[in-house]
């Protein structure tokens with residue numbers, strides 16, 4: 542039986558929603574494993590596309606936790622970095638004769654180039670935990686949307702636990718990488734992937750600034 546009233550529930554939820562931020566700097570201290578379990582449990586409570594994955598006997602979501610300093614982290618780090626290099630090269634090639642794409646993708650291309658210069662992918666080895674979430678591909682192919690719900694639940698739970706959370710979106714590109722999937726113990730090409738980093742934040746961030754709902758909402762007649 543829940544002991545808090547509706548106002549209290551909303552005050553807590555509003556506080557968590559407002560303080561959820563992207564943390565990109567972490568303390569080297571490793572958060573308790575139980576916190577990571579609670580974050581994963583929150584992910585499991587997220588909605589999923591039942592019609593797309595419904596017939597699978599095997600459970601369709603999996604979580605892989607990499608601890609900083611572990612052998613598995615050392616094994617995946619160069620594979621994730623290699624993906625950034627491949628993506629940057631493919632984008633450069635595509636942008637060369639496509640001015641429209643060049644205009645659209647300039648910020649993203651700069652980000653890839655910055656990561657290449659850093660020599661490490663933010664969140665992979667820069668935080669105590671890198672968590673990969675896998676969802677079995679189904680039909681229609683809505684795995685990435687489904688994973689986004691899962692990751693948002695994990696993010697909100699991490700916020701409630703006062704842990705920092707960072708999306709590592711390059712992880713999505715690694716579902717077809719045989720070496721990466723072999724480390725996870727899954728078959729390449731069969732799963733959609735998403736990733737995040739979790740740890741104690743190095744500095745506190747102020748609540749997110751967003752426009753007022755009325756400034757971006759049109760009530761239709």
Ligand SMILES: Cc1cc2nc3c(=O)[nH]c(=O)nc-3n(C[C@H](O)[C@H](O)[C@H](O)COP(=O)(O)O)c2cc1C
Pocket residue numbers: 561562563564565663707708709710711749
């Ligand atoms: C689809 C998507 C992919 C993202 N990928 C990354 C990422 O790879 N690394 C990262 O640090 N932040 C990533 N972000 C976080 C956004 O940059 C961040 O949410 C945005 O700047 C707003 O900041 P806030 O999360 O602190 O409110 C991603 C967000 C979305 C929605």
